[in-house]
Amino acid sequence: MRLAIEHTTHYRFTEPQARLVQLLRLTPRDDANQTIVNWRIDVSCDARLRHGMDGHGNAVTMLYAEGPLDEIAITVAGEVLTTDGTGVLGGIAETLSPIVYRRVTPTTLHDDAIRAFADGIASAHSERLPLLRALNHALPGHWAGRARKTDRTEAAAMFAADMASPRDMALVFVSAARSLSIPARYVVGYSLAAADAHGAPGPHGWAEAWVDGLGWVGFDPSQGHSPDEGYVRIAVGLDAAGSTPIAGMRIGHGQEVLDVDVHVDRLGGEG
Template sequence: MRISIGHVSRYTYSEPTKYSILALRLTPRSFQGQRIVEWRISAPGIDSTRPFCDGFGNTVHLVSCIDRHAESLIIAKGVVETEDRAGVVQGLHDSAPLSIYRRQTGKTAANDDIRALAQIAAGRRVRDMHALMHAVRDAIDYRVGTTGSSTTAADALAQGSGVCQDHAHVFIAAARSLGMPARYVSGYLFDGEDRPAEANHAWAEVWLEDLGWVGFDPANRICPTDHYVRLASGLDSSFAAPIRGIRHGVANEELDVVVEVQQQSVQQQQ
């Protein structure tokens, strides 16, 4: 499948700010089942910077704006060719040792409730991970607006509602409580609709001895298919966020995000 993506993020400030710096993890990588046909990013200062690879294998552009500005506009767009590999991720270089992905973070710390949930996957096999995926979704109803970027896995499970970020955090926390390497993935999902979305998608990957990294999307109860485009990964959502930044000044900030994910028609591909 060929998927076209447009990701627009607009930061507006209540008064002009003097300095801002942004780390952009907005460049997907090619691997088995995913090939980048074309991709470009427009952002303040991006023409004067060189991308680098972070410790998790993500491509990062570090951009800055030193002139007074009342907004920052970041646009990422391109075309990605995908193939259904049943969630198995191969051919994607990551220099981080597996032990790193067993490390708990503030957002993925396991409490007694998460450890109890994890027992359904104690066998650590593929079918156990599928069972855990469904258990997480059963425990957390998909509901927008009930959690935020700082919500922890324990909080989301206790609340019983959240979004894909929360499902991924709980799945990761449960897997790590069993001693299994697990990581958070940000990306895009073609859901068959042409409507714009307010955010990108998120899921989890866990290391299985016989298969390597395998993706699980508890929010949709499925392993990633050719409808998914993998963007970045890390220990939790903070490490894989498409955009993170700091700025100088006390102005209030508003963020408006629009994401469009569409399947390319045969005529568009020619």
């Protein structure tokens, strides 16, 4: 499948800012399931960009902009060729051992309720891949409804709520997997199905878990299946905060207003 992606993040400031420094995790990497045809980062003002890689192996770009700045828009756009790898990640160099992703963070700390939920599923499955698939299928039914976005910051609060966003579901999946000592991590990227179903204004979130003999396998509890050719993978982290597409700081007073707009479209033809 050939996907066209355009993702704009627009900041407006109530007072001019003297300086802006941003860490951008907005550039996909080639792997066995995706090939980057073209990709660019555009900034609405004069800015210096420095490209590199973080500790998780994500392609990152440091953005430096000098003020006074009343606003700034960061747009990434490109085309990606994708194939369906049934969720199995391959063709990409890993910088960290899977064991690192058993580490619990404040966001992914599990409570008794999450542990009991995970244990109940694990009791019926002796092998890891069927267990993870069962967890992925069971999680969506835990919540009464779906939300496009929530402000909850802890997996326990997400699990206890009546509604959950795709990010919440993925983080609870990570928390539940780690409660079973399974390495798991949060993934941010783009999903054609999620954009069509939810009209989501921002990037999509899902999870990956380690399966011996296969490696990293993706799971999207918000969709109830593994990532297919409709997904483009951007970055991974221990949790959502560690893989957020844009993070940084500004020097200046006042407030900021943030608008995010994402379009994911399938282009005609298969390559």
